[in-house]
Amino acid sequence: MPDIVNKTENTYSNEIGRFAKNLSHPNVGLFNQLRGISVVHGNLKDLSPKVRSYVEANIDLCTPERVHICDGSDNENGQLLKLMQQQGTITPLLKYENCWLARTNPADTARVESKTFICTENKSETIPTPKDGVKGALGNWIAPRDMDSAIKERLMGCMTGRTMYIVPFSMGPVASPLSKIGIELTDSPYVVASMRIMTRMGKEVLEKLLQGAEFVKCLHSVGTPANGFVEMPSWPCDPERTIILHRPKDNEIVSYGSGYGGNSLLGKKCFALRIGSTIAKREGWLAEHMLILGITNPQGKKRYIAAAFPSACGKTNLAMMTPSLPGYKVECVGDDIAWMRFDSNGQLRAINPENGFFGVAPGTSNSSNPIAMKTIFKNTVFTNVASTSDGGVFWEGMEDEVSGDVRITDWRGNQWVKGKNSSPAAHPNSRFCTPAGQCPIIDPAWEDPEGVPISAILFGGRRPAGVPLVYEARNWKHGVFVGAAMRSEATAAAEHKGKVVMHDPFAMRPFFGYNFGDYLRHWLSMEERSSNLPRIYHVNWFRKGSDGKFLWPGYGENSRVLDWILRRLDNEDCAQETPVGYLPKSNSLNLDGLKEKVDLNELFSLPKDFWSEEVSAIEKYFSEQVGKDLPNEISDELAGLRKRVNAM
Ligand code: GTP
Ligand code: SPV
Ligand code: MN
Numbered sequence: 001m002p003d004i005v006n007k008t009e010n011t012y013s014n015e016i017g018r019f020a021k022n023l024s025h026p027n028v029g030l031f032n033q034l035r036g037i038s039v040v041h042g043n044l045k046d047l048s049p050k051v052r053s054y055v056e057a058n059i060d061l062c063t064p065e066r067v068h069i070c071d072g073s074d075n076e077n078g079q080l081l082k083l084m085q086q087q088g089t090i091t092p093l094l095k096y097e098n099c100w101l102a103r104t105n106p107a108d109t110a111r112v113e114s115k116t117f118i119c120t121e122n123k124s125e126t127i128p129t130p131k132d133g134v135k136g137a138l139g140n141w142i143a144p145r146d147m148d149s150a151i152k153e154r155l156m157g158c159m160t161g162r163t164m165y166i167v168p169f170s171m172g173p174v175a176s177p178l179s180k181i182g183i184e185l186t187d188s189p190y191v192v193a194s195m196r197i198m199t200r201m202g203k204e205v206l207e208k209l210l211q212g213a214e215f216v217k218c219l220h221s222v223g224t225p226a227n228g229f230v231e232m233p234s235w236p237c238d239p240e241r242t243i244i245l246h247r248p249k250d251n252e253i254v255s256y257g258s259g260y261g262g263n264s265l266l267g268k269k270c271f272a273l274r275i276g277s278t279i280a281k282r283e284g285w286l287a288e289h290m291l292i293l294g295i296t297n298p299q300g301k302k303r304y305i306a307a308a309f310p311s312a313c314g315k316t317n318l319a320m321m322t323p324s325l326p327g328y329k330v331e332c333v334g335d336d337i338a339w340m341r342f343d344s345n346g347q348l349r350a351i352n353p354e355n356g357f358f359g360v361a362p363g364t365s366n367s368s369n370p371i372a373m374k375t376i377f378k379n380t381v382f383t384n385v386a387s388t389s390d391g392g393v394f395w396e397g398m399e400d401e402v403s404g405d406v407r408i409t410d411w412r413g414n415q416w417v418k419g420k421n422s423s424p425a426a427h428p429n430s431r432f433c434t435p436a437g438q439c440p441i442i443d444p445a446w447e448d449p450e451g452v453p454i455s456a457i458l459f460g461g462r463r464p465a466g467v468p469l470v471y472e473a474r475n476w477k478h479g480v481f482v483g484a485a486m487r488s489e490a491t492a493a494a495e496h497k498g499k500v501v502m503h504d505p506f507a508m509r510p511f512f513g514y515n516f517g518d519y520l521r522h523w524l525s526m527e528e529r530s531s532n533l534p535r536i537y538h539v540n541w542f543r544k545g546s547d548g549k550f551l552w553p554g555y556g557e558n559s560r561v562l563d564w565i566l567r568r569l570d571n572e573d574c575a576q577e578t579p580v581g582y583l584p585k586s587n588s589l590n591l592d593g594l595k596e597k598v599d600l601n602e603l604f605s606l607p608k609d610f611w612s613e614e615v616s617a618i619e620k621y622f623s624e625q626v627g628k629d630l631p632n633e634i635s636d637e638l639a640g641l642r643k644r645v646n647a648m
Contacts, residue, residue, distance in 0.1 A: 034067050035059045040163070041076065042069025047166075048209045051183055054217055055166055058185050062221060063157045064164035070192060072202015080189045088234035089190055090381070094391035097378040101387055102190060103413060104260055105232045107239040109384060110429045111262040111269065111311075111494045113510045116244040117142035118274065120514075128517045128629035138509060138516045138625055147245050147254075154241055154256045158221040162187040168206045168215075169199035171272050171339075171353035176449035178339055178351045180279070181205055184218040184266050191220060191264050194381060194433050197356040199267045216251045216275055218266035223257040235259060246270060248278035248513055260383075261358060261431065272337045272353045273511035281514060281522050284529070285341030289507045291319035292334045292350050292452065294443045297566055298327025305562070306338045306350055307458035307539075308483070308507040311493030312429070314460070314541060314554075316359040320371035320441060323559030325590060330559070331443035332371075333452055334436070335359065340454060346530035349451035354436065360493075361385045361430045362396040368555050371441050372432075373401075380434040384411040386425035395426030428492035455569055460539040461488025461504060466610035467540045469552055469589075469603050470561045471581035472568055478581065479536025480523045481637035485618045489542070503621050517629025524633055537565055538581070543603060551603045553596045563590050578606060579644035608648045615642050 032039045035056050046069060047055065059067065070076060081100065084090045093099040117140045118126040126141040142150070165186050172179025184195060195201050209215060223238035230236045242257030253270045255263060262269035276287030289308050296302040309315050319335040334352025343349050357375070361382065364372050376382075386394040389407040399418070402408075410416035411427045418425075436442060445452050459482055473479035483506045490496035494510060503509065505516065512519055526533065539561055541554040564584050567574050574588035583604060591598070619638060622630050 037064065037067050040066045040068055041079075042071055042166070044069075046203075046206045046210070048212065051166075051168075051209055051215065054183065055185065058219055059164065061151075061155055062159035062164060062185075062187075062219075064159035064187065065161050066163040067166065068163050069166045069206075070168065070196075070202055071206075072196055072204075077193060077196060080193050084189050084193070087189075091387075092391075093382070093387065093393060095388075096380070096392070099377060099380045099382065099393075101385065101393065102381060102383045103235065103411060104384055105235045105237050105239070106412060108235065108237040108258050108260050109427050110260065110492060111510065112242055112244070112258065113494045113496075114140070115242050116140060116510065117147070117246065118513060119144055119147040119245060119247040120249070124629075125515060128515055128626045131624045131627060134624045136625065137503070139512050142245065144247075147247060150243055150245065151254050151256075154223060154238075154243065155219070155221060155254070158223055158256070159187045163189075165189070165192045167192055167195050167201060168209060169195055169201040169267055170205050170208070171199060171267050171276075172351050173447045173449055174200050174204050174208060176351060176447075176451075178341065178449070178451055179353065180216065180271075180276070181208060181213050182216040182218050182267055182271050183209075184220055186220040186264070188220065188222050188259050188264060190259055190381075194265050194358075195267060197379070197381065197433050197435050198265055198358060199355050214251070216253065216271050218253045218255075218271060220255045220264055220266055221257075222259045222264070244270065246274045246513065248275055251275055251279070261429075265358065268337070268354070268358065269511055272339070273508070274513040276339065276353075277508075277511070277513040277519070280339070281518070285339065286523070286526075288338050288340065289336065289511055290338040290350075290457075291315040291336065292338050292352055292454070293319050293321070294331040294333060294445070294452065295562055295566065296329040296331075297563070303455040303566065303569065304333065304350070304452040305456045305458060305565070306340065306454050306534075307460065309460045310462075310486075310488045310491070310504045310507040311510075312360050312491035313462055313488055313507070316357060316372065317369050317555060318558060320369055320375075320439065321558060322370055322556045323562075324556040324593070325559045325563055326593075328559050328563065330562075331441050332436075332439050333443045333446045340451070342526070342529045343450070346532045348454045348530065348534055350454050351448075351451040352436070352446060356433060356435050357439070358431050358433050361393075361432055362424070362426050362428055364395070364432075365397045365401060367400070368397065371439065375439045376432045376434045378438065380432050382430070382432050384427035384430035385432075386410045386416060395430060396424050454534050456537060456565055457534050458537045458539050458565075459483050459486055459506070460541070461486055461507070462491070462542040463487065463501070463540045464489065464542060464544045466607055466614060467538070467543060468580075468583060468606065469541075469543065470537060470539045470564060471578070471583050472565075472575060473536040473538070473581050476527050476533050476536070477524065477633050478637055478640075480520060481634050481641075482536060482538050482581070483523070484520055484622075484634055485638075487617075503625075515629055517626055517631065520631050520634055524631060535569060545599065545602060551599055553594075553598070557594065557596075560590050560594070564588065579641065579648055580606060580611065606648070608645065611645045611648065615645050
């Protein structure tokens with residue numbers, strides 16, 4: 001029998017509307033209802049009691065007009081694509097197979113870090129206590145009471161007249177013991193179609209839930225501005241009141257006001273990193289902002305490497321790299337997130353919890369990332385890229401890929417002429433959302449339920465000055481310090497303006513689910529779990545010369561750096577000790593066949609002035625931002641670096 005609707009005055013008229021809708025849906029009997037609302041797709045009996053009560057509570061909160069239980073089928077996806085075309089959210093890209101272009105409201109184009117909060121009873125569980133008078137920069141805390149009222153203010157009735165989609169998804173292969181399940185409730189068909197690419201979504205997951213599996217609760221609404229005026233009906237959102245909330249205690253995420261990327265595809269940063277890191281802390285593993293790649297050397301020896309670079313700093317590119325060094329083969333396991341734990345032999349193993357790539361479009365080309373170009377031209381949703389008059393896409397970096405006679409329409413929908421328009425054709429944070437399985441170099445073990453064995457961990461960022469191409473950490477503790485001391489230029493992936501060099505420890509600053517000091521302790525504790533820890537490296541593809549140009553060609557040439565790292569793992573004597581760590585001995589980086597002329601002295605130089613300032617900046621950051629939460633081991637490492645740099 002249908003549940004009884006709460007007959008408050010507010011909902012009564014809605015309910016009459018719903019009843020009329022029920023009659024107009026011949027397929028929906030009154031027996032397939034949730035809270036008196038017709039289920040227009042899917043079947044109630046597919047929902048476990050726990051899922052059902054989560055859904056019902058949020059129907060009461062959001063008052064949608066219809067409910068759609070997603071099964072992940074082609075048929076369902078086809079219906080959603082049709083609906084989105086009718087609403088003007090997407091247009092087909094006829095040059096390719098099953099590819100679509102979405103244009104967002106220009107006010108909704110990236111993650112909003114300033115509006116992202118973690119909710120715990122005590123603030124100190126979420127962020128270290130900054131020094132008096134200093135604003136914390138390691139995440140935002142919200143009190144439970146404030147989270148509750150923020151939700152109430154924004155989400156009450158937010159789906160009136162809309163469909164609530166129930167999206168069951170798995171982060172990681174459904175069969176893997178390392179995977180976790182989520183349920184996203186959303187009023188955005190774009191989110192549903194994207195979640196189908198980015199996660200394992202649908203029937204299989206519902207079945208697992210029926211067997212009693214736990215799930216992370218993910219509630220999402222694109223919202224409606226407070227004055228009721230939706231500026232762009234094809235992309236409703238509420239930028240003024242956007243908020244992204246996480247309550248680790250209840251494995252709960254609530255996101256309101258944005259349809260974009262990490263704000264709305266809740267499996268990604270919200271679940272796999274923020275909530276994921278809190279689960280990982282409890283369960284003794286690591287949830288990290290890292291790519292995973294497999295690399296086979298010319299002797300046929302294969303190893304796996306994980307690498308943490310901040311947003312828009314080269315993870316996708318490295319994960320799919322075409323090595324310029326002959327005899328090397330790179331295969332891709334994942335391009336953004338790694339869940340890693342030590343197995344019973346003390347071997348660190350990683351899975352990619354995602355099922356697709358949500359990659360930065362600008363800069364992707366046949367010369368920089370040919371593998372991505374072979375991946376993305378079927379079954380892909382492009383967002384905020386430019387389009388061409390022959391039904392294709394365009395972005396900065398694709399100049400050589402389009403014929404001269406096509407007309408270009410920019411990401412906002414205006415005519416765009418190269419050289420004439422000063423603004424870019426594609427938004428700098430425009431993205432492709434594409435199935436990982438289509439990648440021609442996807443690793444044969446990418447869905448291995450046990451994960452792949454990790455031999456090395458790389459940290460890196462955009463460092464225009466002072467930081468050498470590559471160095472090896474002295475040991476695990478020093479490696480954890482290197483991660484903690486990471487800095488990088490801001491990019492378009494979030495709302496930061498300009499190219500200011502920001503601290504971004506572990507490339508996780510926007511993604512920590514709990515106090516960074518405790519996170520460091522957790523990393524340090526890995527030494528107790530294994531006698532076979534991966535070695536840790538720092539890389540920098542982005543150092544610039546006095547002419548302002550990159551000193552290193554990057555992309556496929558980064559294979560030369562991986563080659564040096566693999567030789568180190570084989571204990572080759574190719575490193576020399578320096579104050580910052582082990583650098584390549586001169587002539588030990590293989591430069592055979594390198595076409596560009598590279599100024600190796602500048603690329604590897606360690607200017608004393610720079611490093612003195614760097615140490616001071618790290619010292620200031622730790623003391624202002626982490627304070628008493630900084631583990632002693634890390635202050636000892638800092639003191640050690642200070643001493644070595646002073647002696648330079
Ligand atoms: P998120 O998806 O935001 O986490 O970004 P990401 O870390 O995957 O970055 P991605 O690989 O998409 O690269 C971002 C930008 O950096 C692109 O415009 C790339 O062209 C550029 N880039 C990547 N690798 C290199 C490199 O080795 N050298 C240079 N100069 N640029 C690079
Ligand atoms: C990032 O910003 O690190 C991304 C894109 O990978 S988003 O999904 O928007 O977080
Ligand atoms: Mn990312």
